[in-house]
Amino acid sequence: MFVTSLILGFVGVFCILDSRLLGRLNFERPLITCTIVGLLLGNIQTGLAVGASIELMSLGLVVIGAAAPPDMNMAAIICSAFAILTDASTETALALAIPIAVLGQMIGVLMRTILSNLTHVADRSIEQGNFRRARSMHIVWGTLLYSLMYFVPIFLAVYLGTDFVQKLVEIIPTWLTDGLNLGSKFLTAYGIALLMSSMLNKDLTVYFLLGFFLVGYIGLNITAIAIFASILAIVLTGLKFRSGPAVATANGAALADDYDPLEDDDDL
Numbered sequence: 001m002f003v004t005s006l007i008l009g010f011v012g013v014f015c016i017l018d019s020r021l022l023g024r025l026n027f028e029r030p031l032i033t034c035t036i037v038g039l040l041l042g043n044i045q046t047g048l049a050v051g052a053s054i055e056l057m058s059l060g061l062v063v064i065g066a067a068a069p070p071d072m073n074m075a076a077i078i079c080s081a082f083a084i085l086t087d088a089s090t091e092t093a094l095a096l097a098i099p100i101a102v103l104g105q106m107i108g109v110l111m112r113t114i115l116s117n118l119t120h121v122a123d124r125s126i127e128q129g130n131f132r133r134a135r136s137m138h139i140v141w142g143t144l145l146y147s148l149m150y151f152v153p154i155f156l157a158v159y160l161g162t163d164f165v166q167k168l169v170e171i172i173p174t175w176l177t178d179g180l181n182l183g184s185k186f187l188t189a190y191g192i193a194l195l196m197s198s199m200l201n202k203d204l205t206v207y208f209l210l211g212f213f214l215v216g217y218i219g220l221n222i223t224a225i226a227i228f229a230s231i232l233a234i235v236l237t238g239l240k241f242r243s244g245p246a247v248a249t250a251n252g253a254a255l256a257d258d259y260d261p262l263e264d265d266d267d268l
Helices: 002-016 030-041 044-058 072-086 090-094 097-127 131-159 162-171 174-199 205-218 222-240
Strands: none
Touching (some): 002 030, 030 072, 044 072, 044 090, 072 090, 072 097, 097 131, 205 222
16 A cells, blocks of 8 residues: 555656646646546546546636635545545545545645745845756755645555545535535536537537437447547548638738638637
8 A cells, every 4th residue: 555655646746747847738637647546556447437527527617816726636636546446436436526625725825825935035046146046946846845745645645544534524524525515516517518618609519419419319429429520520621621721811811711710810
């Protein structure tokens, strides 16, 4: 269990550094994180199930400015490990998601407070010409603190065992657990609504309805729908661009009949 806890702790470190040091590769998304946990623990199916559920919940979370949202990624790692190591159901594991995410949020607020002080130390070092110390504040100490913010909670949660996690759940009153489960369902629905509001328009709604009715009336599964949609996308793309690139007018704008609402207008 020590080695497992250590590995999962480092998975958390890798994920938290994704958008902070390694670029943005989307390894900090719950679906990807839980898949990695499932691969390491030998149960990718459970990892995908937990990850997909927490991913839907996290779609409803919007980060505004420097606000620290509930840490669904930390919750994803601990919940997927809990579900796999105890053979618990996905619903049981998801009951821990919101409390762990809120705990991660509080740790995140504390860590951001500390890191803001490191920024002032780096500023003073730059004024004094001590650039080596300024670099260490940003690259070394900032990275180390962010890593510990994930490594320590994940390591302790897994190493202390599922009994420790279960005791934490038992301490939570039933009314609060039911409320959190209800809230998670609202977050899932809200996340799907946000996603659909950004994707659907008068041109794309027909494709959404096509997929919905293929599932509802023909009984195709998601894999078949994805394959069918990919083929349809290739065919429609070929029809759209078979006449070559759009011809530009004198002022540099593309012709109206070649306008794609999904394209960035700034590129025109």
